[in-house]
Amino acid sequence: MNCSTIRSLAPFFSRHGELSDEDRATIEAHLAVCPSCQGWFQREQEFDAAVARVIQQVEVPSDLPNAIWRKIATQSRRAARMKVLRVAAVASAVVLLVALGWKIWTSRPVVDPVQWAAWEDQRYVFTYNGSRESAVEFFARSGVKTFVPYDFDYTLLTRLDVVAVEGTPVACLVFQKGPNRAKVYVLPKRRFRVPRGELAAATGSHCTVEFAESSREFVLVIVYFGEPNRQLFMPPGSIG
Numbered sequence: 001m002n003c004s005t006i007r008s009l010a011p012f013f014s015r016h017g018e019l020s021d022e023d024r025a026t027i028e029a030h031l032a033v034c035p036s037c038q039g040w041f042q043r044e045q046e047f048d049a050a051v052a053r054v055i056q057q058v059e060v061p062s063d064l065p066n067a068i069w070r071k072i073a074t075q076s077r078r079a080a081r082m083k084v085l086r087v088a089a090v091a092s093a094v095v096l097l098v099a100l101g102w103k104i105w106t107s108r109p110v111v112d113p114v115q116w117a118a119w120e121d122q123r124y125v126f127t128y129n130g131s132r133e134s135a136v137e138f139f140a141r142s143g144v145k146t147f148v149p150y151d152f153d154y155t156l157l158t159r160l161d162v163v164a165v166e167g168t169p170v171a172c173l174v175f176q177k178g179p180n181r182a183k184v185y186v187l188p189k190r191r192f193r194v195p196r197g198e199l200a201a202a203t204g205s206h207c208t209v210e211f212a213e214s215s216r217e218f219v220l221v222i223v224y225f226g227e228p229n230r231q232l233f234m235p236p237g238s239i240g
Contacts, residue, residue: 002142002162003115005169006030006037010044026143036115123160130155139171146171146186147218153177153235166192175233180226182233186218194219 006027012018019027031038126138135148138160152175159174163185171186187194194211208228212220222230 002169003030003034003037005162005164006034007040008164009167010037010041030143036112127157127160130157135160135173144169144171145188147215148173148186149184149214149220151230151235152182152184152233156233168192177232178226180224180229180232182230183223183225185221185223186214187221189217189219192219194221 009019009023009027031041122138122141126134132148132150132152132154135154135157139146139148139162142162144162148171152173156175156177157173158176159172161172161174162169163172164170165185165187168188168191170188173184173186175182175184206225208224210220210222210224210228210230212222212230214220
């Protein structure tokens with residue numbers, strides 16, 4: 001997983017049952033080697049702990065219950081109770097919005113130009129290597145368990161990336177031949193159900209989608225821009 005994916009999943013780390021054991025292990029492994037994400041994760045935990053302490057330390061005025069009941073005594077019991085409940089709900093919503101806004105403001109990731117350049121350098125080196133092995137190594141270093149298809153011409157590869165699909169990090173490879181482009185997503189079958197061997201085009205869309213079997217554990221979703229012909233992106237001599 002890359003840092004962006006880790007930070008999108010990290011808020012669910014402490015919630016029981018929200019993440020699979022594999023995802024939790026991947027997050028822990030990433031945090032162990034990434035100082036930037038370590039600092040961010042620690043700040044998140046410190047903020048949550050600070051909010052919890054503040055809430056626990058709030059003192060309720062000793063005369064508050066009597067004041068409330070005196071107010072209720074001057075009106076209809078039912079009408080007064082509803083008013084108190086509405087005021088309490090509004091106050092709670094205001095507190096929650098303020099706390100949420102502060103958390104969002106303070107937890108925004110810092111854009112580090114050095115780290116950004118390192119990410120792009122890594123993609124550049126592995127993308128323009130022109131071999132399937134370089135793509136395999138790229139995803140291995142990114143911490144993503146995936147399958148890299150054999151029947152593509154990797155001299156046409158223009159980009160490697162890890163993207164989130166429905167919250168799941170998956171491998172993405174982009175091939176370009178002239179005006180035609182194929183964007184390949186590798187989806188784990190244990191997380192997705194997709195049809196196989198079909199072409200689908202949405203009305204008014206500029207692309208066509210193909211579902212293709214790739215291995216026992218993964219399936220390919222190929223998005224074509226231009227001619228929807230997989231053979232255009234296959235290695236020379238493999239088309240018979």
